Amino acid sequence: MENSSASLWTAASAENVEYTKPWYPHVLLICEFIAVLNLLSNLMPIVAYLKIEQLHTPTNMLIFNQSVMDAWLSLAVQPILLVSFSRWGIMHAMQNKYLCLLAHCIARVAIVGSLLGINLLSIERAVAIFYPYQYYTLVTDTSVRRGIIAHWTVSVVLSILPLFGWNTWSPGGICLAAKFFPRVYNVFIFKVVNFTSLICTAILNISVAVVAKKKNRVDEEMSAERSGQFKIMKMLLKVVGVFYLFRMPQLLTTMFYNFTPIEERDGLPLWFQVIFDFAKSLVGLNSVFNALIYAQGSQKFRDAFKRLLKIG
Template identity: 30%
Template sequence: MNDSATNTTFSPALLYLNTTVLNITSYQNSSLLAVTNATTSSTSTVTQPRPQTNSTLATFTTLATLTTLTTTPAGTLASINVPYMAAELVIAFLSTVGNLLVCAAVGFNRKLHTVTNYFLVSLAVADVCVGALAIPCAIMTDLGIPRHNLYLCVLMLSVLIMLTQSSIFSLLAVAVERYVAIFMPFRYHSTMTPRNALLVILITWVLAFLIGLVPLMGWHKTPPGDGFCFFVSVVEMTYMVYFNFFACVLTPLIVMFLIYAQIFLTVKQQMRRIAADRGGQANSEGATNIKKEMKTATSLFLVLFLFTVCWIPLHIINCFLLLCPECYVPLPLLLTAIILSHANSAVNPFLYAYKMKSFREAFKGIFLCCRGSGEGQDHHDDGRVATIHKS
């Protein structure tokens, strides 16, 4: 009853849709059984001279009800949720296109070749994979695909876990890089070299890959007999809560928030000290550099804050589902949390364009180049295209 009637989903985020439909189905089963039992009791009271026939009828009615509920194809339940799937496809498109634009901006603009931006590119690559791989796989597993292939199923269900972990490690690398830039400025250029940044990115992806594949190493449930690839039927909730959330998500987030808190407090104290030394005028070169670092740190902290806002609700609901199985969670709330978590992959390019002038100018340059190259086919004498390419 539980496995076959569960609405199929994918990823730690989509786990909650599975569990909710499971709870709703169980509730419907209980209600129908209660009605069946009530009908059976009533029939037994009226037809006491034929107890054996009524008992057989009651058993047949109960079995028929359970058979109808448990043999309903999972795809039937999933196909009803058209708005949810449409929202997933829109997020997948925005995430893929937007983060590819971020990678192109850093790749083609030498001014953006900084260690910080290398880590942001790593974050963008993870978000591109969410849009191009994870969400399409989520739609596939929503239909129970692949079937009767446990290892491929667990591998697909682990993709978003791996990508989410890579995003967290990239954000942690950005926070540490900002910490070194502000608290150890004389050692920054010798420590935060492009080579070291690429090495850190490689390490973060390897660690994220290993953490995401822990279920494939054996920490998973025995699949149901029907062979459908359901997240809730395959992935252990203890892994999702105790290992993935508490150890691999919550702990790095706490460390990052402490780093940014110390950065903001220290920069504020330095600004006050410079203003006091200058008699209330903080227009020196040091103050200008500090303001620039503060602005950059604020923008990057906003990226971290949005990531936390988008993902923590799902993890909290996950904890409720594991630690309080009898607690009822409304389906609309879960769907909102799922969409919110996936939307985080699409929001960062908009944030960069709004908060960071260098990215905004790079995006404009890319759009103008694309439009200029298209117009140049018909207007060869347009000097504006040459100017753009020259710049």
């Protein structure tokens, strides 16, 4: 009876507090607009890969996997947008534990999965440039499928740990990961894995670009096959570069927020709060440009898109 009364009192008190901010509707609108663009953009390479047999190569299988994960991101972020930026969602997530936890965990599967997908693409290109003569032995349909299975497994397991009791959620609290995910998990496991992956991917791609440039100078009359590998490398470097451009603001502001003492977070400057929230809207914007990059960098994808759109 006492617990029931306390819950009702908390809910009543929450009704008198305004948990939304003036800029929330704008963030929500931008996020939904980007989500629609992202979904439509990634459907192009997905449909092209499924319908056109000439695209069935190990590299394109990884591109297909990345497109699936990025398209899934548009759907997966819907619950977290609801509980973060709409008054109805905020109020219900304060009283419904699994609405709050599921919203965060589903979104995290897509976010970390998108990052690990970029890792896979980078590793594949590294093998192509560093070990060109062993490439077709190391990169096969079987090895790529295993990599994709491992990619999805890690993404899911890393993201759903809070659903199995590793959380400090309590009624009446705002559904914010930093408030109910243990610091050990949220910062020192989840965020560290993200940053480590980003750093390793950056180093790998820089190394690939440097080695490729040196090889290009030494062997200007390279074979058509090697020339094709270099074109794919340039295309995927653009994909990785755009990924970093739009993901880093959210990661940096989130890390700053997480390392700010809990008692000081509510006192953070207004300008930081605005940037912190708007930076979230950039997550996923990178993949809006991927179809354009594929069309510009790959003749096969360009022809496939033309066939799908019945152009030419």
